[in-house]
Every structure is written in structure tokens, then in C-alpha cells.
Amino acid sequence: MTTSATRPPALRTPTGAAQRIEPLIERFLGGGLPVRVRMWDGSEIGPRDAPTVHVRTRRALRRLLWEPGELGIAEAYITGDIDLDADLGDGLRAMRRAVRERGLTAPAPALADRVKAAVLALRLGAVGPRPPVPAARAGLRGELHSKARDRAAISHHYDLSNAFYALLLDETMAYSCGYWTSDAPGYGPADAQRDKLELICRKLGLRPGARLLDIGCGWGSLTLYAAEHHGARVTAVTLAAEQAAYVRQQVESRGLGELVEVLNIDYRDIAERPGTRGAYDAVSTIEMGEHVGDAEYPAFTRILHDVLRPQGRAMVQQMSRGTTAPGGGAFIESYIAPDMHMRPLGDTVALLEGSGLEVRDVESLREHYVWTVEAWRRTLEERWAEFVAMVGEETARVWRLYLVGGALAFEERRMGVDQILSVRPDPVGSAAMPPTRRDWYAAGPEEQR
Structure with a gap:
């Protein structure tokens, strides 16, 4: 008879930031990750032979909540909240190749997806005021092409x-x-x-x-x-x-x-x-x-x-x-x-x-x-x-x-x-x-x- 004292411990599912955010990333990408992602807590997801994207701070997620898409990712890179372990050109080239080969097409995010993203960001401690805009960003005013x-x-x-x-x-x-x-x-x-x-x-x-x-x-x-x-x-x-x-x-x-x-x-x-x-x-x-x-x-x-x-x-x-x-x-x-x-x-x-x-x-x-x-x-x-x-x-x-x-x-x-x-x-x-x-x-x- 096996008692609780002799029963082997149950295998636990990893609960690092990377594993918690993986389903949401794949939902927004329209498929599996084309890169490896390492989060601020050291947890990792994605193919091991792909370039590694380092999400160094919770502020990177906050930037994406406030500025979804290309601009938010770019500003996270500009500020050092996100980085790559490879040459940036080689890394971007490998990412784009993987996206093409896998036929990834990001669906338009539904309201429910946005709500899930906000809830997850709250649980990861990434919710907060809008991060400062990098000083290099243009701030033009006035009539276009005046x-x-x-x-x-x-x-x-x-x-x-x-x-x-x-x-x-x-x-x-x-x-x-x-x-x-x-x-x-x-x-x-x-x-x-x-x-x-x-x-x-x-x-x-x-x-x-x-x-x-x-x-x-x-x-x-x-x-x-x-x-x-x-x-x-x-x-x-x-x-x-x-x-x-x-x-x-x-x-x-x-x-x-x-x-x-x-x-x-x-x-x-x-x-x-x-x-x-x-x-x-x-x-x-x-x-x-x-x-x-x-x-x-x-x-x-x-x-x-x-x-x-x-x-x-x-x-x-x-x-x-x-x-x-x-x-x-x-x-x-x-x-x-x-x-x-x-x-x-x-x-x-x-x-x-x-x-x-x-x-x-x-x-x-x-x-x-x-x-x-x-x-x-x-x-x-x-x-x-x-x-x-x-x-x-x-x-x-x-x-x-x-x-x-x-x-x-x-x-x-x-x-x-x-x-x-x-x-x-x-x-x-x-x-x-x-x-x-x-x-x-x-x-x-x-x-x-």
C-alpha cells in the first residue's frame, strides 16, 4: 500500500512568466513562436535553435499594452527593455524567415483577447502608468505639410x-x-x-x-x-x-x-x-x-x-x-x-x-x-x-x-x-x-x- 509519505511528488507545470504568457503570444501571432523568448525572471519558451529575445523588464509588457504593435516593440528595443542575443540584422532576418516558412498570420485581436492580456499583465505586475516616450521620438504639431x-x-x-x-x-x-x-x-x-x-x-x-x-x-x-x-x-x-x-x-x-x-x-x-x-x-x-x-x-x-x-x-x-x-x-x-x-x-x-x-x-x-x-x-x-x-x-x-x-x-x-x-x-x-x-x-x- 502506498501512503502519502511514500507517494512520489507530482510533476508541476512550470509557472514562470514565459510559460504563463506563451498561450497569449501564440494567439496574437497566429501560431507557434518563431524565436526563443527569455523573460526577466529567467524563464524561457520557444525553439532553442532560434535567436533569443530578452524581455528584460516588466516595463516592456507595459509598453506593449499602451502601444500595441510595431511602435511598442520598437520603443521597448530603443529603451533596452527588449534586446536580442544575436546581431540585430541576423536576428530580424531569422524571425522573418520563420514567419514566412510557418505561414504565420496574426489574427485581429478580439476584445476577449485584450481583456486576457490585461489580466495577465496585472498578474505579472506589468500594469501601470504609460512609460515615458523616448526623447528621440518626433512630436510634430500643426497642419500636415504646412x-x-x-x-x-x-x-x-x-x-x-x-x-x-x-x-x-x-x-x-x-x-x-x-x-x-x-x-x-x-x-x-x-x-x-x-x-x-x-x-x-x-x-x-x-x-x-x-x-x-x-x-x-x-x-x-x-x-x-x-x-x-x-x-x-x-x-x-x-x-x-x-x-x-x-x-x-x-x-x-x-x-x-x-x-x-x-x-x-x-x-x-x-x-x-x-x-x-x-x-x-x-x-x-x-x-x-x-x-x-x-x-x-x-x-x-x-x-x-x-x-x-x-x-x-x-x-x-x-x-x-x-x-x-x-x-x-x-x-x-x-x-x-x-x-x-x-x-x-x-x-x-x-x-x-x-x-x-x-x-x-x-x-x-x-x-x-x-x-x-x-x-x-x-x-x-x-x-x-x-x-x-x-x-x-x-x-x-x-x-x-x-x-x-x-x-x-x-x-x-x-x-x-x-x-x-x-x-x-x-x-x-x-x-x-x-x-x-x-x-x-x-x-x-x-x-x-
């Missing part, structure tokens, strides 16, 4: 500091997709940027004395290159005060004062300047159109058309995205580029042609952006301590998440980037374009220099 709000949006991103971008970027200070023409040892980001700048100048047909309007000139990479290497007379426009100050300093130090004028104005103010209509041989806008806005884009393309002389050329290098998350998603819109708007490539082409321009060439650079962003990310990781000392841990983590996520978006074709070359035909339809692309690609930029 001049004041657009200035604030541009300042949020581009006025972080010239020193920050000088540390992140290469010597060209080009903050846009490079054009990678070689895999030879020693060929790097600065070479890819110079090759991109040379390609743009050739497509625009720049010659000594040609007038170029560079809208959204950034830190002046194209402006300075077109003046120095092609003798173009450039009007550079930027809404970011830090950028304008940097370009002016470069113009002075390089002795380009006779060739370059720098304007710290809104692009909409260009049309109000006397003598602007039909005054330019070429106009460029390199990854600036994403900041214009959907409703405002037709007026933007009209400016591109109107500033050109007949047979003048326009170069638009611009990111594209499908109709889902045209602003890039909650994280990008809150922390990186508030009010940004992207559209499918075909829609941009139609808008350019609707303004009276004739689109003559489109070149996709999607893979080139993967290589470009990865180069920026390597710099960030290699000089991590310097970035943290300059902007703080949270802002550095914002940029890590931004660069890793951006590279994946281009890699997986959720985003694209293209050079769109168009021309303003003269009244009888003549575009004066070269009959082939031969002159754009026949010789490397070193031969031009």
Missing part, C-alpha cells in the same frame, strides 16, 4: 548634427543610395557615392556653365561635385539649417563661390524667386521627394517642370513602396522621417508625366541600397561607443534599428529606389536626348576627372 511643420520634420532628422552624419557617412557626405560599380578590394562607400554623382551628372548632360537646381541638396554632395568636376553653376536648396551651413562652409573652403549659391528655403518658395521660371538646364532632387507628401506631389512635379528651359532635364532619385505603409511604418514615421510618403514607382512616373515632363529613363538601384545601408550600419557598429557618447544610447539604438530594418526592406523588395530621368520637350516635341545610353556608362568617373 511650411512650418515640414521645417520641423526636416530638422528632426537632418539637424541631428553635422558631426553625427560626418561620423556615419563617408567623406562625400552623401546621404542617399550609392552606385556600386566594382567589387575590387579597396572599393568602398565613398567610391560608390562618387560613381553615383558622376552618373547623375552624365544623365543630366551637365557641361561647364550649365545651370543646375539641386532641390534637397543635403550636405552638398551633388552640388559640390557638379561644380568641381563639371563646371556647373548650381543653386542648392535645403530646408535644414545645419545642412545649409555645412554646404556654405564647403563652398568657401573649395573656392566655389562663383559657381554655387546655397538657399535655406522651402522648395515651394523657389517658384516665387524672380527669374526662376525656365532658367535651368537641369534640376535634381535626390531622395527628397519622399518628404513632399501625397497631396502636394503634383505641385512639386510642376515646379520641376516650370524651372526647366525647353529640352532641360530633371533627375528624380526616389524611394518607392507599395500602398501598405507608404510612410514606412509606425517606427519610421515616429522616429526617423515623420510625414514621409512613398508610392509605387509607376505612380511617380505618372505624376512626372502629368506635369508635362517626358520620362526617358528609369534605373532601379534597389540592391545598391542594401549595400549602401549595410556600409552605414557597419560604421555605426564599429564606432558604437563614439555614437553613444555623441547622441546617447537611445538615439544610437534608434539608428541601429532604422539601418537594420531599412537594409531588410530593400533586400526583401518591400522598398525600392530608382533614378527617373525626364525632360521638358520644346514646343515642337524635341527633347534633344542622346539616342543611346552609351555616354552615361562608356567610361568610369575617374576618366572624367
Whole structure:
């Protein structure tokens, strides 16, 4: 006879935070976990061969209660409440692969699911006031795409500091997709940027004395290159005060004062300047159109058309995205580029042609952006301590998440980037374009220099 004193103890079901939350996570994911999760109490769930997500504090769950979805997860990572044991890029790539292979589709959470989540969070001690929003989050006010709000949006991103971008970027200070023409040892980001700048100048047909309007000139990479290497007379426009100050300093130090004028104005103010209509041989806008806005884009393309002389050329290098998350998603819109708007490539082409321009060439650079962003990310990781000392841990983590996520978006074709070359035909339809692309690609930029 077995007594209670001799009966073996019953096996107990683990009751750590991970095991208690597992059914709810799987309900919200629509299937089994694609990653391993380690909670603040050391309990773990999920496949052992997958990247491990560390939920370091109860505050991480509180963030998700107050801000469900992408933004809550991003803010938990930014603040260090959540972390990965692997390289962030490798970890996110493995997660996305697992989600695809398992066919996970998150159902829309029902009211009962939300109630269960709140009750469980209460039992785990995760309920409380809304956690502080990270300081790096944009807080824009005012009418969407008003001049004041657009200035604030541009300042949020581009006025972080010239020193920050000088540390992140290469010597060209080009903050846009490079054009990678070689895999030879020693060929790097600065070479890819110079090759991109040379390609743009050739497509625009720049010659000594040609007038170029560079809208959204950034830190002046194209402006300075077109003046120095092609003798173009450039009007550079930027809404970011830090950028304008940097370009002016470069113009002075390089002795380009006779060739370059720098304007710290809104692009909409260009049309109000006397003598602007039909005054330019070429106009460029390199990854600036994403900041214009959907409703405002037709007026933007009209400016591109109107500033050109007949047979003048326009170069638009611009990111594209499908109709889902045209602003890039909650994280990008809150922390990186508030009010940004992207559209499918075909829609941009139609808008350019609707303004009276004739689109003559489109070149996709999607893979080139993967290589470009990865180069920026390597710099960030290699000089991590310097970035943290300059902007703080949270802002550095914002940029890590931004660069890793951006590279994946281009890699997986959720985003694209293209050079769109168009021309303003003269009244009888003549575009004066070269009959082939031969002159754009026949010789490397070193031969031009």
C-alpha cells in the first residue's frame, strides 16, 4: 500500500512568466513562436535553435499594452527593455524567415483577447502608468505639410548634427543610395557615392556653365561635385539649417563661390524667386521627394517642370513602396522621417508625366541600397561607443534599428529606389536626348576627372 509519505511528488507545470504568457503570444501571432523568448525572471519558451529575445523588464509588457504593435516593440528595443542575443540584422532576418516558412498570420485581436492580456499583465505586475516616450521620438504639431511643420520634420532628422552624419557617412557626405560599380578590394562607400554623382551628372548632360537646381541638396554632395568636376553653376536648396551651413562652409573652403549659391528655403518658395521660371538646364532632387507628401506631389512635379528651359532635364532619385505603409511604418514615421510618403514607382512616373515632363529613363538601384545601408550600419557598429557618447544610447539604438530594418526592406523588395530621368520637350516635341545610353556608362568617373 502506498501512503502519502511514500507517494512520489507530482510533476508541476512550470509557472514562470514565459510559460504563463506563451498561450497569449501564440494567439496574437497566429501560431507557434518563431524565436526563443527569455523573460526577466529567467524563464524561457520557444525553439532553442532560434535567436533569443530578452524581455528584460516588466516595463516592456507595459509598453506593449499602451502601444500595441510595431511602435511598442520598437520603443521597448530603443529603451533596452527588449534586446536580442544575436546581431540585430541576423536576428530580424531569422524571425522573418520563420514567419514566412510557418505561414504565420496574426489574427485581429478580439476584445476577449485584450481583456486576457490585461489580466495577465496585472498578474505579472506589468500594469501601470504609460512609460515615458523616448526623447528621440518626433512630436510634430500643426497642419500636415504646412511650411512650418515640414521645417520641423526636416530638422528632426537632418539637424541631428553635422558631426553625427560626418561620423556615419563617408567623406562625400552623401546621404542617399550609392552606385556600386566594382567589387575590387579597396572599393568602398565613398567610391560608390562618387560613381553615383558622376552618373547623375552624365544623365543630366551637365557641361561647364550649365545651370543646375539641386532641390534637397543635403550636405552638398551633388552640388559640390557638379561644380568641381563639371563646371556647373548650381543653386542648392535645403530646408535644414545645419545642412545649409555645412554646404556654405564647403563652398568657401573649395573656392566655389562663383559657381554655387546655397538657399535655406522651402522648395515651394523657389517658384516665387524672380527669374526662376525656365532658367535651368537641369534640376535634381535626390531622395527628397519622399518628404513632399501625397497631396502636394503634383505641385512639386510642376515646379520641376516650370524651372526647366525647353529640352532641360530633371533627375528624380526616389524611394518607392507599395500602398501598405507608404510612410514606412509606425517606427519610421515616429522616429526617423515623420510625414514621409512613398508610392509605387509607376505612380511617380505618372505624376512626372502629368506635369508635362517626358520620362526617358528609369534605373532601379534597389540592391545598391542594401549595400549602401549595410556600409552605414557597419560604421555605426564599429564606432558604437563614439555614437553613444555623441547622441546617447537611445538615439544610437534608434539608428541601429532604422539601418537594420531599412537594409531588410530593400533586400526583401518591400522598398525600392530608382533614378527617373525626364525632360521638358520644346514646343515642337524635341527633347534633344542622346539616342543611346552609351555616354552615361562608356567610361568610369575617374576618366572624367
